[in-house]
Amino acid sequence: xxxxxxxxxxxxxxxxxxxxxxxxxxxxxxxxxxxxxxxxxxxxxxxxxxxxxxxxxxxxxxxxxxxxxxxxxxxxxxxxxxxxxxxxxxxxxxxxxxxxxxxxxxxxxxxxxxxxxxxxxxxxxxxxxxxxxxxxxxxxxxxxxxxxxxxxxxxxxxxxxxxxxxxxxxx
Numbered sequence: 001x002x003x004x005x006x007x008x009x010x011x012x013x014x015x016x017x018x019x020x021x022x023x024x025x026x027x028x029x030x031x032x033x034x035x036x037x038x039x040x041x042x043x044x045x046x047x048x049x050x051x052x053x054x055x056x057x058x059x060x061x062x063x064x065x066x067x068x069x070x071x072x073x074x075x076x077x078x079x080x081x082x083x084x085x086x087x088x089x090x091x092x093x094x095x096x097x098x099x100x101x102x103x104x105x106x107x108x109x110x111x112x113x114x115x116x117x118x119x120x121x122x123x124x125x126x127x128x129x130x131x132x133x134x135x136x137x138x139x140x141x142x143x144x145x146x147x148x149x150x151x152x153x154x155x156x157x158x159x160x161x162x163x164x165x166x167x168x169x170x171x
Contacts, residue, residue: 019095021167026093027100028165033082035158038148040075044068079146086145094140101139103164104147108133111154128153 014022047068051061089097111129116122128150135147151157 023096023099026096030100037075037078037146040071044071083145097140101136103161104136105133106164107157107160125153
């Protein structure tokens with residue numbers, strides 16, 4: 001063909017179950033990226049604690065600072081990538097974002113239902129869960145793209161979320 005192509009394209013509509021599975025797979029990928037950011041930020045924070053309280057010698061401190069800076073830079077790059085993905089999905093795939101946000105919201109609600117409310121630590125954990133729930137409720141309509149999860153306060157959060165995002169969970 002002149003000035004053309006012999007390529008053909010074909011569109012096929014997904015069945016509802018295929019669309020659900022696709023949205024869930026994409027939500028899992030977004031969650032992996034979010035966790036990688038959390039892990040890098042946590043590692044940088046731990047190195048900061050080591051520098052402040054571990055009494056490293058000058059060479060150890062220099063190495064720790066360099067590693068901490070690398071973790072922060074890597075987290076920043078991944079955060080920008082997640083931000084771009086979320087912005088694109090807000091326009092082209094809001095269903096994926098809803099699956100991801102709703103899974104987090106269900107986990108927060110479950111924890112709020114089961115967390116005790118006796119000690120100061122219990123109250124802090126409940127506050128953290130409520131704050132994270134509020135962030136995920138705002139998320140689909142323009143809230144923050146990268147929501148950190150304070151897992152030291154919310155024991156079992158990631159395991160509950162993995163169950164929420166497991167294949168076959170959504171109907």
